[in-house]
Amino acid sequence: MLWRIAARPTGRKLTAEDFTRVDDPATEPLGENGVRVRTLLLSCDPAQKGWMENAGGYAAPTEVGDVMPAFGIAQVIESSAPGFKAGDFVEGSIGWRHEGVLPPRLIERIEASPETLPLHLGALGGTGLTAYFGMLKVGRPFPGDTVVVTGAAGAVGSVAGQIAKIGGCRVIGIAGGPDKCRWLTDELGFDAAIDYREGDVGRQLKELAPGGIDVLWDNVGGEILDKLLARIAMHARVVICGGIARYEQPGRPAGPSNYFNIVFKRATMGGFITSDYETEYATARARLAGWVKEGRLIHREDMAEGLENAPETLMRLYRGDNVGKLVLKVADPV
Amino acid sequence: MLWRIAARPTGRKLTAEDFTRVDDPATEPLGENGVRVRTLLLSCDPAQKGWMENAGGYAAPTEVGDVMPAFGIAQVIESSAPGFKAGDFVEGSIGWRHEGVLPPRLIERIEASPETLPLHLGALGGTGLTAYFGMLKVGRPFPGDTVVVTGAAGAVGSVAGQIAKIGGCRVIGIAGGPDKCRWLTDELGFDAAIDYREGDVGRQLKELAPGGIDVLWDNVGGEILDKLLARIAMHARVVICGGIARYEQPGRPAGPSNYFNIVFKRATMGGFITSDYETEYATARARLAGWVKEGRLIHREDMAEGLENAPETLMRLYRGDNVGKLVLKVADPV
Numbered sequence: 001m002l003w004r005i006a007a008r009p010t011g012r013k014l015t016a017e018d019f020t021r022v023d024d025p026a027t028e029p030l031g032e033n034g035v036r037v038r039t040l041l042l043s044c045d046p047a048q049k050g051w052m053e054n055a056g057g058y059a060a061p062t063e064v065g066d067v068m069p070a071f072g073i074a075q076v077i078e079s080s081a082p083g084f085k086a087g088d089f090v091e092g093s094i095g096w097r098h099e100g101v102l103p104p105r106l107i108e109r110i111e112a113s114p115e116t117l118p119l120h121l122g123a124l125g126g127t128g129l130t131a132y133f134g135m136l137k138v139g140r141p142f143p144g145d146t147v148v149v150t151g152a153a154g155a156v157g158s159v160a161g162q163i164a165k166i167g168g169c170r171v172i173g174i175a176g177g178p179d180k181c182r183w184l185t186d187e188l189g190f191d192a193a194i195d196y197r198e199g200d201v202g203r204q205l206k207e208l209a210p211g212g213i214d215v216l217w218d219n220v221g222g223e224i225l226d227k228l229l230a231r232i233a234m235h236a237r238v239v240i241c242g243g244i245a246r247y248e249q250p251g252r253p254a255g256p257s258n259y260f261n262i263v264f265k266r267a268t269m270g271g272f273i274t275s276d277y278e279t280e281y282a283t284a285r286a287r288l289a290g291w292v293k294e295g296r297l298i299h300r301e302d303m304a305e306g307l308e309n310a311p312e313t314l315m316r317l318y319r320g321d322n323v324g325k326l327v328l329k330v331a332d333p334v
Numbered sequence: 335m336l337w338r339i340a341a342r343p344t345g346r347k348l349t350a351e352d353f354t355r356v357d358d359p360a361t362e363p364l365g366e367n368g369v370r371v372r373t374l375l376l377s378c379d380p381a382q383k384g385w386m387e388n389a390g391g392y393a394a395p396t397e398v399g400d401v402m403p404a405f406g407i408a409q410v411i412e413s414s415a416p417g418f419k420a421g422d423f424v425e426g427s428i429g430w431r432h433e434g435v436l437p438p439r440l441i442e443r444i445e446a447s448p449e450t451l452p453l454h455l456g457a458l459g460g461t462g463l464t465a466y467f468g469m470l471k472v473g474r475p476f477p478g479d480t481v482v483v484t485g486a487a488g489a490v491g492s493v494a495g496q497i498a499k500i501g502g503c504r505v506i507g508i509a510g511g512p513d514k515c516r517w518l519t520d521e522l523g524f525d526a527a528i529d530y531r532e533g534d535v536g537r538q539l540k541e542l543a544p545g546g547i548d549v550l551w552d553n554v555g556g557e558i559l560d561k562l563l564a565r566i567a568m569h570a571r572v573v574i575c576g577g578i579a580r581y582e583q584p585g586r587p588a589g590p591s592n593y594f595n596i597v598f599k600r601a602t603m604g605g606f607i608t609s610d611y612e613t614e615y616a617t618a619r620a621r622l623a624g625w626v627k628e629g630r631l632i633h634r635e636d637m638a639e640g641l642e643n644a645p646e647t648l649m650r651l652y653r654g655d656n657v658g659k660l661v662l663k664v665a666d667p668v
Binding site for chain 1: 555595606
């Protein structure tokens with residue numbers, strides 16, 4: 001089975017009709033320099049909707065009819081490419097398919113045991129690297145700083161907040177619902193959590209962070225970003241990591257009308273793409289792995305199952321239905 | 335004569351009714367540590383409306399009834415403060431008044447001849463320092479970069495663009511009307527100018543800067559900022575210097591809905607306040623003075639006359655009626 005892109009969801013919500021299921025695709029020839037893989041785990045990432053729209057121009061362009069792109073982990077069945085052999089675990093651009101032949105440039109061999117595979121999509125994979133580089137390179141937290149994270153119970157947000165805690169900061173998470181908020185404070189060690197569905201975020205934040213926000217990590221955009229920009233501290237760093245608000249409404253959400261506070265507070269607002277720091281991946285992964293081992297970085301998977309459920313699982317992400325890293329399990333390793 | 339703040343123009347246009355004229359104010363006692371000055375020149379700055387609103391919290395708070403604050407240049411009449419004597423030229427927070435007693439902390443003695451006084455409000459004063467630090471510290475232009483300046487025919491914009499030219503960049507100015515545009519290209523040496531009143535700014539910019547904008551200097555905000563954010567290049571630096579758009583409409587203008595391009599382009603958007611770089615003022619002034627002397631930095635005053643015309647002169651600024659530095663001449667030096 002595989003799933004193809006059926007339509008571009010530009011300017012509207014993603015729906016099940018944006019994907020076409022192909023139950024019995026033809027077996028691809030291995031060819032020269034090919035790696036035939038069986039998909040084990042698929043990562044669900046907010047950026048996937050953007051890839052379908054070709055938004056931003058930073059990822060490989062997609063066409064309607066393409067196999068739906070997705071990061072994931074797979075196991076090699078056979079290979080004509082040097083460096084890959086049957087049984088190897090690989091991670092990379094796998095796509096929504098049970099099986100396929102990939103060029104070696106899209107995948108990377110990883111050393112992992114079957115139990116630790118999900119960690120390679122999460123805290124040690126794209127999720128962890130995004131949180132690590134965004135926080136260290138753009139957020140630049142200093143011990144004692146007040147750090148606020150939106151979408152804090154999501155995959156990247158929960159890791160970003162914990163990295164700020166490791167960095168000696170006071171961390172406040174913003175999330176939807178009491179369960180997510182309790183998870184942040186009781187299990188991840190956030191100093192406080194604000195349920196944006198209950199009461200006024202700005203007023204609560206004023207009480208929790210009277211000195212303002214030194215590092216603002218935003219995964220959401222829209223109205224919440226605007227409210228938080230009104231509360232930044234002098235020389236604040238605003239890390240724009242995601243804009244989940246733009247996925248659940250038609251068109252683009254309004255821009256932050258409080259952006260001018262960047263001037264009053266001599267602040268900077270920055271974006272980043274993890275792959276810009278590829279030369280530092282090894283260091284980052286080693287540090288993240290150390291924190292996980294020491295129990296300072298807690299990772300949680302929200303695990304769904306079955307490739308037939310891929311569209312429904314991805315759509316959960318934009319509704320904020322997940323806690324931690326949303327992963328789709330496709331098959332067990334051999 | 336002096337002018338007092340009569341009302342806070344928050345969320346609306348400035349009007350003549352926001353000021354109260356006092357024709358015969360009582361003569362203030364000199365007191366201890368006082369400097370009695372006679373105002374010569376007053377600077378007209380967009381920030382003045384913000385000061386009346388107490389917006390941003392970065393300037394000394396104002397009250398209705400206060401003398402209208404303004405930077406300016408004055409001449410000392412008498413002084414009981416050390417370091418000031420009759421005849422000295424001083425610059426600083428003078429306010430809209432013919433004469434007054436100021437504490438020494440609000441003013442600074444300057445070495446200037448009567449002819450060069452306006453230069454000390456402009457290219458060698460707050461205007462020049464704002465352009466210098468914003469461009470060097472936040473814009474960080476590199477030779478060959480494409481730099482776009484909005485409000486380019488204004489005081490700060492015209493200097494910022496010329497500094498980028500000195501830095502070896504290709505500079506495109508955006509201004510209102512053919513006269514301003516001609517001034518930018520024919521006299522200041524900008525590589526191109528776009529009249530935002532004629533045709534689509536985004537389309538014209540696409541032709542003039544097909545590789546995108548490396549440094550975007552924004553004095554305007556609103557719709558133009560949004561259009562330009564759609565055209566930034568990879569790793570662009572966006573310098574938020576001003577937001578003149580917010581002065582001519584009720585409420586706040588919409589925020590830039592294209593802010594998310596900061597992520598796609600790994601860009602940064604930053605604000606700054608010149609006084610953060612006070613330790614570097616001497617270096618900056620020396621470099622600016624050198625460029626003026628060499629004819630590489632051209633400075634133009636748009637000179638109005640008479641303290642009675644202060645409100646009307648300031649309001650011209652928000653309508654974009656000035657070319658270069660808008661200065662109100664109050665009196666000649668003795």
